[in-house]
Amino acid sequence: MTQRDTKDRILDAAEELFASDGYVGTSLRGITTAADVNLAAVNYHFGSKEGLLAALFERRLVPLNKVRLENIETVLREAEQKAVRPSAGEVMKAFLIPTLEFKRNAPGARHFARMIWRAFLGGDRGMQESFLTRVAPVMQRLLDGLSLALPGIPREVLAWRLRFAMGAAGQVMVHDPEQPALMTGLRLSEEVMQKELLEFVIGGLEAPHED
Amino acid sequence: MTQRDTKDRILDAAEELFASDGYVGTSLRGITTAADVNLAAVNYHFGSKEGLLAALFERRLVPLNKVRLENIETVLREAEQKAVRPSAGEVMKAFLIPTLEFKRNAPGARHFARMIWRAFLGGDRGMQESFLTRVAPVMQRLLDGLSLALPGIPREVLAWRLRFAMGAAGQVMVHDPEQPALMTGLRLSEEVMQKELLEFVIGGLEAPHED
DNA sequence: GTCTATACGATGATAGAC
DNA sequence: GTCTATCATCGTATAGAC
Numbered sequence: 001m002t003q004r005d006t007k008d009r010i011l012d013a014a015e016e017l018f019a020s021d022g023y024v025g026t027s028l029r030g031i032t033t034a035a036d037v038n039l040a041a042v043n044y045h046f047g048s049k050e051g052l053l054a055a056l057f058e059r060r061l062v063p064l065n066k067v068r069l070e071n072i073e074t075v076l077r078e079a080e081q082k083a084v085r086p087s088a089g090e091v092m093k094a095f096l097i098p099t100l101e102f103k104r105n106a107p108g109a110r111h112f113a114r115m116i117w118r119a120f121l122g123g124d125r126g127m128q129e130s131f132l133t134r135v136a137p138v139m140q141r142l143l144d145g146l147s148l149a150l151p152g153i154p155r156e157v158l159a160w161r162l163r164f165a166m167g168a169a170g171q172v173m174v175h176d177p178e179q180p181a182l183m184t185g186l187r188l189s190e191e192v193m194q195k196e197l198l199e200f201v202i203g204g205l206e207a208p209h210e211d
Numbered sequence: 212m213t214q215r216d217t218k219d220r221i222l223d224a225a226e227e228l229f230a231s232d233g234y235v236g237t238s239l240r241g242i243t244t245a246a247d248v249n250l251a252a253v254n255y256h257f258g259s260k261e262g263l264l265a266a267l268f269e270r271r272l273v274p275l276n277k278v279r280l281e282n283i284e285t286v287l288r289e290a291e292q293k294a295v296r297p298s299a300g301e302v303m304k305a306f307l308i309p310t311l312e313f314k315r316n317a318p319g320a321r322h323f324a325r326m327i328w329r330a331f332l333g334g335d336r337g338m339q340e341s342f343l344t345r346v347a348p349v350m351q352r353l354l355d356g357l358s359l360a361l362p363g364i365p366r367e368v369l370a371w372r373l374r375f376a377m378g379a380a381g382q383v384m385v386h387d388p389e390q391p392a393l394m395t396g397l398r399l400s401e402e403v404m405q406k407e408l409l410e411f412v413i414g415g416l417e418a419p420h421e422d
Numbered sequence: 423g424t425c426t427a428t429a430c431g432a433t434g435a436t437a438g439a440c
Numbered sequence: 441g442t443c444t445a446t447c448a449t450c451g452t453a454t455a456g457a458c
Contacts, residue, residue, distance in 0.1 A: 006441080022335065024236045027434065038442050043436060045441095121378070122333015123385055124233070139394050157407055159396035164379035164411045167332070171378040174334055183350050185370035196368055200375045200415040207414025210406075217425080239451065249426050254452065256424090426457075434449070440442085 007045050009035040011059060012108055014052055019111035023053065023124055050130075057131060060112045065138055067098045072141045076148070088205045091145035093198065095138070096169060100194050103173060117173035120166070146205065153209045165201045172197050218256050220246040222270060223319055225263055230322040233329065234264065234338055268342060271323045276349055278309045283352045287359070300413045302356035306349070307380060307412070311405050314384060328384035331377070357416065364420045376412045383408050 013035035017026040028049055032039045046052040071094035079086035103113040119127035139162070146158045153161075172193055175186075188196065224246035228237040239260055243250045257263040282305035290297035314324040330338035350373070357369045364372075383404055386397075399407065 022235065022333070024233065029433070029435095040436080040442065040444090049435075118333045121381065122233070122329050122335065124333065136394075143394070143396070156396050156399055159394055160382075160399060160404060160407050161411050163382050163394060163397065164408065167378035167380075167382040168375035168415070169378075170332065171374045183347070183354070183370055183374060185354070185367050186374065188367055188371060193371060195421075196371050197375065199418045199420060200372050203418025204379065204411035204415035207410045209410060238449075240449080250451095251427080251453085252425065260451065424458085426455100428454090428456105430451105430453080432450080432452105435447095437444105437446085439444085 006035075006037050006041055010037060010042060010045065010052065011056060015056055015108055015111045015115065018053075018056070019115040019118070022118065022122075023115075023127055053127065054130060056112065056115075057134060060109060061116070061131065061134055064098065064102050065134060068095050068138050069141060071095065071098060072138070072145055076141075076145055079148070085151070086145060086149050088146060088149040089198070089202045091142065091149050092165065092201055092205065094145070095142050096194075096198065096201070099169070100172065100197075104190065113173055114176065117170045121170045121174065150206065157209060158205075161205050161207075164204060168201055168204070169197060217246075217248050217252055220248060221253060221256065221263065222267060226267055226319055226322045226326065229264075229267070230326040230329070233333075234326075234335055264338065265341060267323065267326075268345060271320060272327070272342065272345055275309065275313050276345060279306050279349050280352060282306065282309060283349070283356055287352075287356055290359070296362070297356060297360050299357060299360040299416045300409070302353065302360050303376065303412055303416065304409065305356070306353050307405075307409065310380070311383065311408075315401065324384055325387065328381045332381045332385065361417065368420060369416075372416050372418075375415060379412055379415070380408060 010031060014026070014031045017030055017034065021030075028042050029039060031052075032042060042049070042052055046055055072091065075086050075090050075094045079090075099113075103110050116127070116131060118124070119131065143155070143159055143162055146162060147155055150158060175193070221242060225237070225242045228242055228245065232241075239253050240250060242263075243253060253260070253263055257266055283302065286297050286301050286305045290301075310324075314321050327338070327342060329335070330342065354366070354370055354373055357373060358366055361369060386404070
């Protein structure tokens with residue numbers, strides 16, 4: 001067994017367990033058992049449980065953020081070239097489409113997405129700091145784009161609307177068809193779900209604003 | 212020291228710690244130390260950690276759900292009497308206003324609200340089952356109301372839109388002004404925040420729907 | 423009945439010998 | 441890279457004091 005195998009097996013197992021049981025709810029013993037490696041291997045490769053978490057972020061979040069940022073920049077650049085305002089929908093899609101697609105990529109990515117959104121939504125202390133710093137630049141550009149798209153709405157308000165949109169999107173990201181439903185009647189296909197999310201989010205972002 | 216004192220002190224301490232550290236992240240020792248009672252008192256009064264959680268639900272969620280249900284029923288009844296459709300905004304406000312106000316009631320209620328919404332959003336296993344069964348009737352009536360308000364939108368779609376709305380509302384409910392911000396520019400007063408939430412949610416619920 | 427002191431078995435993360 | 445020892449902390453149980 002090579003080092004590469006061991007490291008990856010740990011990462012894969014951790015990703016799955018963190019996603020289903022949460023970061024605090026997952027034990028290193030559970031991870032190493034699932035990965036079929038020695039308990040101490042985690043400490044050897046990643047230093048600690050937190051180090052393992054950081055490695056997971058590095059593996060998945062960095063490339064994803066790159067795509068999201070590029071998408072947003074493209075929308076903004078094209079709008080500028082045409083000397084028109086980008087629409088809130090275009091801007092939001094530039095972020096949401098890769099986000100939603102990422103979830104359907106690999107099975108591992110799916111677990112990672114669930115893990116990260118659960119942490120974001122639930123306010124898991126250990127995770128929030130590490131990942132907020134990584135997504136902050138994306139959020140800033142997103143907010144810039146929304147400011148351009150909706151010049152009549154103050155930026156602080158848009159910041160909250162963006163956060164609301166994240167809360168709504170999170171419901172799709174953490175949704176697991178296998179799990180017992182949170183509400184009855186939530187049996188839409190993945191594609192339809194995503195279309196509905198976009199409708200809702202755009203409707204909310206563009207809602208009339210009163211002072 | 213009477214029993215009432217001890218029980219309540221445990222409940223109050225648990226509420227605060229569960230809210231800030233999560234259910235799994237909180238130890239009985241931490242709770243009993245904060246409450247300045249003996250460790251075994253939890254087991255004596257509540258049977259177990261889970262029993263303590265159930266007692267917290269009983270104390271806060273039952274009366275809140277009563278108010279929410281009554282509010283929704285009132286809106287539906289009045290609309291029926293006038294033989295008009297309720298608006299999505301009315302229906303949603305019947306649920307959201309008491310929910311948001313509850314958070315501002317007592318300091319303890321604030322902690323409880325954060326705890327419960329963190330659990331809902333983050334998918335905390337231990338909590339979800341216990342509390343989903345308690346809010347399910349409210350959600351059902353809410354969905355009934357939205358179906359009446361927006362007859363052009365299929366019920367499955369409305370179920371998802373309602374879930375999106377919950378995700379958005381959760382962002383207000385878990386927000387703690389003391390904590391480091393998730394995004395920059397989120398410095399609105401509680402009142403404004405709530406007005407913005409309603410604008411966003413109603414905009415999303417009423418968004419045009421394509422098949 | 424209430425509450426306390428203390429102990430148990432299980433599991434947590436980590437460090438050092440190999 | 442692995443194995444084992446170690447130590448902290450977890451939830452729970454129980455015996456006895458007030």
